[in-house]
Amino acid sequence: MSHLFGFFSGLIFGIGLILAGMTEPLKVKGFLDLAGAWNPSLALVMGGAIAVGMVAFARARRRDRSWTGAPIEIPVNKTVDRRLITGGLLFGIGWGIGGFCPGPALVALGSGSGSAAIFVAAMLAGMVLHDKFLSAK
Secondary structure (H helix, E strand, O other): OOOHHHHHHHHHHHHHHHHHHOOOOOHHHHHHHOOOOOHHHHHHHHHHHHHHHHHHHHHHHOOOOOOOOOOOOOOOOOOOOOHHHHHHHHHHHHHHOOOOOOOOHHHHOOOOOHHHHHHHHHHHHHHHHHHHHOOOO
């Protein structure tokens, strides 16, 4: 049952990303171009995602099990350190250069996008390098 729930959750998430334009690198780059032809439409998408996330986390804090019966484990680490800041900067740079972040890149890859394939390959290479050289052991 949990696989079915995961499948439909992912499907709804992917459709939402497509409808919001998050799988269109030019639209994303337009949002990130604050000094040029700024496109603020993705700010509404992000605001909506944050609002939904806040409600979901508030409800999850009152539960010990998910709808599928799996235990809920909300991270408690609130430390802002050099690794977190560096990771955030690298994420932002990759987002700005490629016009994708991981979720939308995977959705665009599924549609056959060549630029998404390049982004996902670079993302996977970065994950492998991180695990090989930088992961906390």
